[in-house]
Every structure is written in C-alpha cells, then in structure tokens.
Amino acid sequence: MKLVAKNISKTFGATKALENVTVEFESGQVRALVGENGAGKSTLLKIVASLYKQDAGTMTLDGKPYDPNGLMDASNRGVTIVFQETTINPYLTIAENIFIDRLRNFKNGLGLINWKEMRNAAQKILNDMHADIDVNQDIWKLDLGQWKIIEIARALSYKPKVLMFDESTAFLNTKEANAFLNVVDKLKAEGIAMGFVSHHLNEVFRIADTITVMKDGKMVSDHKADEIDADRIQALMVGRDIGSGLYPERKINFEKSVPILSLEKISVDNTIQDVDLTLHEGEILGIGGLKGSGGDAVLQTIFGDLSYTSGKMTYEGKKFHPKKPYHSLKSKIALVPGERTLEGLNVNFSVMHNLSVSNIPKKGPFIDKKTELNNAKKYIKDLTIKASSPQIECSSLSGGNTQKVVIGKCLATNPKVLLLNNPTRGIDVGARFEIYNVINKLALDGMAIILLSEDLPELIGMSDRIMIMRKGRVSGTFDLEKKPTEEEIIRYML
Amino acid sequence: MKLNFMKNSGSSSEESSVPKKKVLSKQYFPVILLVVLCIIFSIFSPRFLRISNFLVVLQQAIILLVAALGMTFIVIGGSIDLSVGSVVALSAFVAATFSGTMGAAAIIPASLVGLVCGVINGVVFAKGKVPSFILTMGGMVAYRGLVLILTKGAPVQIMNDSFLNVFTGKILGIPNAILITLVITILVYVIFNNLPFGREIRSIGGGERVAIIAGIKVDKVKIIVFTLAGFLYGLTGVLQSARALAATPTLGDGMEMDIIASVVVGGTPLTGGIGSIQGTILGTLIITVLSNGMNMIGVTPEMQYIVKGAVLVLAVFATIDRSKIGIIK
Numbered sequence: 001m002k003l004v005a006k007n008i009s010k011t012f013g014a015t016k017a018l019e020n021v022t023v024e025f026e027s028g029q030v031r032a033l034v035g036e037n038g039a040g041k042s043t044l045l046k047i048v049a050s051l052y053k054q055d056a057g058t059m060t061l062d063g064k065p066y067d068p069n070g071l072m073d074a075s076n077r078g079v080t081i082v083f084q085e086t087t088i089n090p091y092l093t094i095a096e097n098i099f100i101d102r103l104r105n106f107k108n109g110l111g112l113i114n115w116k117e118m119r120n121a122a123q124k125i126l127n128d129m130h131a132d133i134d135v136n137q138d139i140w141k142l143d144l145g146q147w148k149i150i151e152i153a154r155a156l157s158y159k160p161k162v163l164m165f166d167e168s169t170a171f172l173n174t175k176e177a178n179a180f181l182n183v184v185d186k187l188k189a190e191g192i193a194m195g196f197v198s199h200h201l202n203e204v205f206r207i208a209d210t211i212t213v214m215k216d217g218k219m220v221s222d223h224k225a226d227e228i229d230a231d232r233i234q235a236l237m238v239g240r241d242i243g244s245g246l247y248p249e250r251k252i253n254f255e256k257s258v259p260i261l262s263l264e265k266i267s268v269d270n271t272i273q274d275v276d277l278t279l280h281e282g283e284i285l286g287i288g289g290l291k292g293s294g295g296d297a298v299l300q301t302i303f304g305d306l307s308y309t310s311g312k313m314t315y316e317g318k319k320f321h322p323k324k325p326y327h328s329l330k331s332k333i334a335l336v337p338g339e340r341t342l343e344g345l346n347v348n349f350s351v352m353h354n355l356s357v358s359n360i361p362k363k364g365p366f367i368d369k370k371t372e373l374n375n376a377k378k379y380i381k382d383l384t385i386k387a388s389s390p391q392i393e394c395s396s397l398s399g400g401n402t403q404k405v406v407i408g409k410c411l412a413t414n415p416k417v418l419l420l421n422n423p424t425r426g427i428d429v430g431a432r433f434e435i436y437n438v439i440n441k442l443a444l445d446g447m448a449i450i451l452l453s454e455d456l457p458e459l460i461g462m463s464d465r466i467m468i469m470r471k472g473r474v475s476g477t478f479d480l481e482k483k484p485t486e487e488e489i490i491r492y493m494l
Numbered sequence: 495m496k497l498n499f500m501k502n503s504g505s506s507s508e509e510s511s512v513p514k515k516k517v518l519s520k521q522y523f524p525v526i527l528l529v530v531l532c533i534i535f536s537i538f539s540p541r542f543l544r545i546s547n548f549l550v551v552l553q554q555a556i557i558l559l560v561a562a563l564g565m566t567f568i569v570i571g572g573s574i575d576l577s578v579g580s581v582v583a584l585s586a587f588v589a590a591t592f593s594g595t596m597g598a599a600a601i602i603p604a605s606l607v608g609l610v611c612g613v614i615n616g617v618v619f620a621k622g623k624v625p626s627f628i629l630t631m632g633g634m635v636a637y638r639g640l641v642l643i644l645t646k647g648a649p650v651q652i653m654n655d656s657f658l659n660v661f662t663g664k665i666l667g668i669p670n671a672i673l674i675t676l677v678i679t680i681l682v683y684v685i686f687n688n689l690p691f692g693r694e695i696r697s698i699g700g701g702e703r704v705a706i707i708a709g710i711k712v713d714k715v716k717i718i719v720f721t722l723a724g725f726l727y728g729l730t731g732v733l734q735s736a737r738a739l740a741a742t743p744t745l746g747d748g749m750e751m752d753i754i755a756s757v758v759v760g761g762t763p764l765t766g767g768i769g770s771i772q773g774t775i776l777g778t779l780i781i782t783v784l785s786n787g788m789n790m791i792g793v794t795p796e797m798q799y800i801v802k803g804a805v806l807v808l809a810v811f812a813t814i815d816r817s818k819i820g821i822i823k
Binding site for chain 1: 684688689690693696697700701703704705706707708709710711767768
C-alpha cells in the first residue's frame, strides 16, 4: 500500500504554491509535513485528497494511476482528509455527521433511513478507535477534541488506506490533542498511510516516522524522525537559525514596577471562582490551563465581555466594573481575542479599516482619512505586517499577518493593559518570532500584559509570572527567578 | 457539510489572489446594465430618450431613492426592513392630513412619524433581539393596519398650495423634489463615507462579534440606523403624497420589494458589511428605467413582473462577489 505523488506543481494566480514536489505515503507510516504558513503543505495534502487539482505531476495508488475527481471520489477510493477547521454540524446527530453524504446506504424495507443501523455503524467505528463517545450523546455538548475524533471517525468510515491530517490539532488543547494522537497511533498500527501537517513540533516528533520540511512551495529536506531535531527543523523552515532565541530575554524589576490592575476573589456565575491576580506595569503575566478552565473568562471579565458577580476589581487605584467591551477600551484595556477571524477582525475589510476600527481618527465629526492612512502605514511598518498596501483586504493575508493586524488594532487604542488570548495559535515560527518581539517591546515600554496561552513553551518563555487555572479556579502560581518546567505546570493543569 | 469544505479551501492565502479584472467587471455591472437597458428601450421607443421622459424617470426614481438610502444602511448593517412601504404610507397620511393647516411644514410631523416608527423597530430589534426580518414583517402589517384605520379606507386629498408649491414646484426648471433628494443623497453619502458612524454600520454588518470586541456600541448604532431609515421613509412619504396629490390607503403597498431590489441590484448583498451609496443610486435608476421603459414599449403588466423578477436575479448573479460571503442563505 503506497501513494506516490510525483513532480506535483500548482499555482494560484501569481503564486507558485507547489513546485515539483515528490512525496510518498506508505502503509503504517506517518509523514509529517512542516513549514511556515504558505509553504505549500496544506496545498499538497489537498491535492492528494483531490480538493484541488494539480497543474502538473502525477499520482499513483499502489502502482496504479490515481486521478480522482473531487473529494468524494478520492474518499471512495480510500484517500481522505481531516481538516483544521471543524466540519461538524452541531444540529445533527453524531451518526448523521459521520454518514452525512451516505444516508442512502442505510435503508429499511420501506426505503426510509434505518437510523438504528446507522447509529450502530457509527458506534462501531468510534469503539474501534477506542474513543469514549456514545453516539446518543448530544454533539453540541462535546468539546472540540471530541468533534475532531468524530471527524476522524467520518474519515475512517470510508475505510481509507491513506489519511491526511491538515493541522487537525491546531484548535485542540493539550488533553484533546493527546487523545487525538493516541487515535493516530492506533491507525498507524492498523497499517493506514498518513500525512500530518502541524505547527507543533512536539506532536510531530511524537508520531511521525519521516519529517518533510517545506518552504515556498518546495521540499527543502526529508528525514527520518530520529535523524533530525527541532532546532534544525525550525532553522530549515525559516531559512535561518532561530535556536533557543525564539523568546526574547527580558528582566523585570518588580520592586520598581507599579501594580495597575488587581482582582480579588472575582467570581462569575458558573464560570470562574475566587480568582485573585495582580498585574504590574511592564509585566507579562502568563495564564495557563486546559481549554475551558477559566482563562478565557478571566480575560473576558477584565475586558467587560463578562460581568463579575462577586469580588472586587481595582484598576489604576479605583474600583472597576466594566459591563461592555467599550467601557474597558475607553479605560485603555484592549483584548486580542482567541478567534482571529470570528472575533479579531473582519477579513473582508482592508488592513487600514481593520486597524482603525476601535479608534477612528477624527477631524471634527469627520473621519480623518489622511491620519488613518498614515497610522496604518506606521503599524504595517512597526509590526512588519506583510501587506502590499494598506487598502488590501485582510482575506489575502496569512494567519500570522492577520494576527499582527489584530494586535495593531489594539495598539491603536493606546492601551495600558493588553490582554492576549493565544496570540500565536496556528501561526508559523517566523511570524511567532516577530510577534514575541513586539510583545516584549510593549512590555519594556511599560505596558501591562496578560498572556493566556495553551502553548506551554510559549507560556514559560514569555511570562514573568505564571498563573495556572483548573476548573475555574487558580490552581497554582509561579514567580520568576526559577522558570518552571512543562511537567511542573501540567501538574497544576490536570 | 459541503459548504464548510468549500469555505475551508477558500481560506488559504494563496487562493485569494483572484484576477483583478473579474472583480472590476462585477463592480461595473450595474452601470453596464443601466446603459444596456437605456439602449434597448431607445431602440424600441423613440420617446424614451427625450428630456421630458428623463425628468419623469428621475421623479419616479427619487421617491424610491430616498427610502432606498435608508434601506442601504439597514442592509449593510446586516438587517432588513420590510416595514418600509407601510411607514411611507403612514407618513404620507400624516403629511396629507396636516398639509391643510400647516402647509409645507407638514413635512415635520410626517418625518417625525417615520422616525418614531424607526425608533420602535430599532429598539425592539437591538434590545429585544427579535430578528429584523420577522420584526419588520410584523411592522409592515401593523403599520398598514394603522393606515387603513386612519384613512378609513379613503384617499386623503392634498389641496394646500404652499405644500404643493414646495414639493411639486420647480426652481430654474428643476423640480424641487429632485433638489431635495440631491441634498439628502449628499448628506447620506457623507454620513456613510466620512463619519465614523458609517464605518461602525459596516463593522456590525460584517461581523457583530468582531464589532462588539472592537468597542463599538452595537445596540446604539443599530437603533440609530433604524431611526435614520425611518426618518428617510417619512420624507419619502411626503414626496410621494405630494406627487400623487393625495395619501391613499394602499400607497407604498409592495414598495419594499422595489426598494430592496434597488439596494441589491446596486451591489449590496443582504449578508451585510459590504455595499455603497453609489450602488443604490444606480439600483434605483435601473429599477425605475426598467418600469418606465417597459411601459413605453408596451410590455403588458403581467410580463413586466416576469422581466423585473428575472433582472433582479440576473443582476445579483452578476454583481455580487460570492467568494466574500461565507453562507448564502
């Protein structure tokens, strides 16, 4: 069992997405594809799964020509894909989600759908995966990780020989990702050939047999997983050596810095309980925890997106109780939200309009379009946003550059406190590095920053102090001096 | 499920570099459509291109336009307003009733009534979280009922000279109604393009959650949008009643279709966030020219419905860049 893609090329408009790439996916092997956003990894997977058609090159499956006609055709021939974004419809049942395009396969004597047979078939797939999911559960009550498992179940329902994962773990927390990787291990043992795209190198090393590094649509290296290390891969990805200097060095003197924001026994009904924290000027306070453990809610409460029901919040020496985000923004507290395109900005609007939306420069009652343009140019330069012009739509930017626009939009409000919700999620190493430098510089300039992150190395690398949350409560805090290890932190998370 | 797949594939950065030419032709489609319609009608009817007919078209178009400008704000803000025809009728009734005693100043109570209807729509929509489609469908029926009660089913004639002189007179040969509409259009254009308020409407229509987090006072903006639209409907009622010399119980009946069609044909999709005032001006001209031209060349009323429907669908098919719209409902 072997799928070979030979000399594949693909262009989109003027962009060469793939140039003469050759890869093989072999039975029982996981090939990880790593590279910056726009390197061509996803495009390659999508060509194999027949979501795109290659401009040049050929593919063979078990030595026979493989030239599928679309996603469904490829799936029926045993090659399928699991996406980064969720494709679960929360209004359908678990079984319907799995068999949505093959409902006709389950008919009873009257020609109507045989629901019981379908449920049983779905349950069997889930059981075979050792997934702890009952098909009778309400799908909207499950978490994102379980949704991903159901999407894998859907992929497996085609009885695939080749399975592609396109950044399938990007939106999962540590626990969910682990459950996901355990399933991948099992599929490997069953002899399925897999392609795996991820930005998380620890996951890549955990499951990959071979690691292919891509850059600008070309393959730059192809190694067995035990022949290469993370530093080398990162260097190959960006084309320069980042080494351990991904997180900028910074020392904060707490004796000199002034507390700006404090929470005392803050609770929000059913969400967080008795949260205490103090934030100083020029400090980066890290908040860690599993998804749903309350970190999001803490940021939302400070930002006025949730209203606290008991406790006391003090900001700049005064009692502070924001009821709406505009109250907080007016008080110079800004939020970079967790969902870039659903909460952070509008991808159909220009870079300039997104940058200015929270603080539109005015001349009298009118928009000062000249200042607006100059501000946009300034942020594009300062934050190294790769956009050909301030008027270009954000939909044409990569994830990293989109996130820089969201950060710029927050900075345009001249905040004293900046709340960051997973600011580098799904972003490649090069852009991460630039974003870390921006965050670091803001802290050095005296801004008080809270960094909520599910990425432990980032949390440890960037924060001056770390607070861990579990089930809505603060479960542990780490002060600077001696940086904690990932293991020490995880103990407080679980 | 399938839509989700498509969306996923569209989100890659490489794909968005669509050829610029295609986008450009879409943008100019309303202009092209208008020119093509004018050419066709002038071939079949020599009277179509006369200046007198041009003025007739303009006078019909401006009545649609004033209301359509209000609708444009609402649609770009991501909502819809089906109550427009009934609000226009209610304002027309108020204008006709007060014209006898107040003369031209009847425009004040008439536009205020429109404004109040807008405030009611806006507050229930923003604070009560009732979907605008259902809310304004209720408004459409309820306000119409009010008009029927108030008029007792009979037209209210307008005979006041001062009222008619102002709203149907001319300055230097140009009808006052056209001048009034011109001023309104310029004001609306400036509000949309040069005030932060215009940006805020677009932001809300483009994504409400994004707008909330960006610190926009979403409820307040929504209420102002509906209020402004209601005020413009009120003015439309005045212009319409003056043109008809009366307010009839059925005035503005079915008008919402022409108005929404004008907005949409002009390139403003119902999904919100995108759109322009220029587009709506073109849209109202297209809808008006279509009716006027078909009357001139003797198309039967039955056939006119079919052609209008077809043009509406064709225009949206050709104009709107669907790659920007996640879900097509």
